[in-house]
Amino acid sequence: MAEFWKWRESRWVSQEVHWKDARVISAGVDVGSVSTQAVILIDGLLYSYSNIRTGSSSPESATKAMNLALEGTGLSLEKIHYTVGTGYGRVNVPFAQRTITEIACHAKGANFMYGPTVRTVLDMGGQDCKVIRCDENGKVLSFLMNDKCAAGTGRGLEVFADLVGVNIEEMGELSLRVEEEPPPVSSTCVVFAKSEASSLLRRGWPKERVLAAYCAAMAKRVVVLLERLGVEEDFAITGGIAKNAGIVRRIENHLGVKALEPKMDTQIAGALGAALFAASLAQREGK
Amino acid sequence: MILRFGYADGSGEFYITLDSEKCDGCGVCVEVCPKGVLFLAPNPFDPLEEVPLALVREDARNRLKYLCVLCKGSPKPCVASCPNGALEHF
Ligand code: SF4
Ligand code: SF4
Numbered sequence: 001m002a003e004f005w006k007w008r009e010s011r012w013v014s015q016e017v018h019w020k021d022a023r024v025i026s027a028g029v030d031v032g033s034v035s036t037q038a039v040i041l042i043d044g045l046l047y048s049y050s051n052i053r054t055g056s057s058s059p060e061s062a063t064k065a066m067n068l069a070l071e072g073t074g075l076s077l078e079k080i081h082y083t084v085g086t087g088y089g090r091v092n093v094p095f096a097q098r099t100i101t102e103i104a105c106h107a108k109g110a111n112f113m114y115g116p117t118v119r120t121v122l123d124m125g126g127q128d129c130k131v132i133r134c135d136e137n138g139k140v141l142s143f144l145m146n147d148k149c150a151a152g153t154g155r156g157l158e159v160f161a162d163l164v165g166v167n168i169e170e171m172g173e174l175s176l177r178v179e180e181e182p183p184p185v186s187s188t189c190v191v192f193a194k195s196e197a198s199s200l201l202r203r204g205w206p207k208e209r210v211l212a213a214y215c216a217a218m219a220k221r222v223v224v225l226l227e228r229l230g231v232e233e234d235f236a237i238t239g240g241i242a243k244n245a246g247i248v249r250r251i252e253n254h255l256g257v258k259a260l261e262p263k264m265d266t267q268i269a270g271a272l273g274a275a276l277f278a279a280s281l282a283q284r285e286g287k
Numbered sequence: 288m289i290l291r292f293g294y295a296d297g298s299g300e301f302y303i304t305l306d307s308e309k310c311d312g313c314g315v316c317v318e319v320c321p322k323g324v325l326f327l328a329p330n331p332f333d334p335l336e337e338v339p340l341a342l343v344r345e346d347a348r349n350r351l352k353y354l355c356v357l358c359k360g361s362p363k364p365c366v367a368s369c370p371n372g373a374l375e376h377f
Binding site for chain 2: 144
């Protein structure tokens, strides 16, 4: 059976940065409900990262992501001076010295990823979404999260990809190929949206139209959160859903504000922020 | 930093807001809260800072509607007790 929900795992190693003369080697691991990332920094420069699907065990996923980031580098876990865990499974990173909240890590990571002009970060993760306002150093100024309902998130997208039978990485683009925007599905709750979409498909709606209705509903939902906190530019999106053009474009249209173009895998923002904090903590503790 | 704990649902908005610039960690609000909603700890959203301030317990964040409804009066006791006007409730 085709697995439409399966997004691509990834890894990357810098060709320019080398660890042999490093003063501080730091790492961040973000264990989310859907994906897990590990990031390694050498003296504050991005050295390597990995991005994998979270398995049934958080500690195992953390270890697996870390091993993938280390693979082929000659670097090993013992050489890392400080590791910070973040994300929903952050207490389950066996080799971390400390845990830090996702909100702090995403603001910090977005600052590194998109540059110091970022003032508003929308993190759309596997299980929830958050809006963060931050300063030029990536320090949090205020935030808002929807802790109550996990609807309209990465997990929902995965379920939807399978339902409609479209690869998750193509859903967004396909949803933009409609001549006219259909009304959004009335709920982004995975269960309701699923039955609503099934009935639209049965009624003969083309896939792109059903996807458009779903992406529009997801966008509408986060726009409420964004508008409640207020969007100051520059505006950036982190997390897996930042890769879905169908949702991003619709958020931009609602807000009348463009999101910055990502320069690297948006899913690593949390782990990147964690690794940046790890570097500061390693220095502070004189390691 | 403005820390906002709580949620919005169909029946309304249930948030406790703390201004970290104003809170000095005196702990008066923690003492007056009958439900143990508040506690003192370093700001988890500013991890390089170590001074404690008032926070909402993790397991209370999704239940503020039910916990805080029992505190009658306006402003709520926690808000009224704060000497620095650091807390808000809505
Ligand atoms: S309203 Fe009452 S229960 Fe709620 S935090 Fe304040 S003092 Fe505690
Ligand atoms: S009473 Fe006010 S200043 Fe004191 S800990 Fe509570 S919020 Fe902070």
